[in-house]
Amino acid sequence: MRPACWASSEVAAARGANVDHLPTRSSRGGDDVRKQYKEKPYTRLTQPLVREGGSNGVREGGQLRPASWDEALERAADGFRRTVADRGPDAVGCFSCSKATNEMNFTAQKFMRTAIGTNNIDSCNRT
DSSP states (O other), rough: OOOHOOOOHHHHTTOOOOGSSSSOEEEEESBHHHHHHHOOOOOOOOSSSSEOOOTTTTTTTTEEEEOOHHHHHHHHHHHHHHHHHHHHHGGGGGEEOTTTTTTHHHHHIIIIIIIIIIEEEESSSSS
């Protein structure tokens, strides 16, 4: 018998199973796993946040405010452009994940080599 967890209980409930018979202790012997999520709900951002204010043109120390996706992506692109212009393309690097798909890793290296102009890309999939 495998230990019950919150996710498997939710899957079982979605299939119409009676979840009352499932054990309510975690695999480490803690309290009801489902109770943890009811008391402390996980909140997600629903829109991007950008930082306003700060000093020296750097947005450190400013307040976060909601923004549109276009504004947030434009700010990110401006940050890349500014860094490449000030310090050169080798000042930017990328670390890709070996658990990502080959397509995602290919896209990351293609972005770094064509858009940024650097070969500074690495991943942990060499081992």
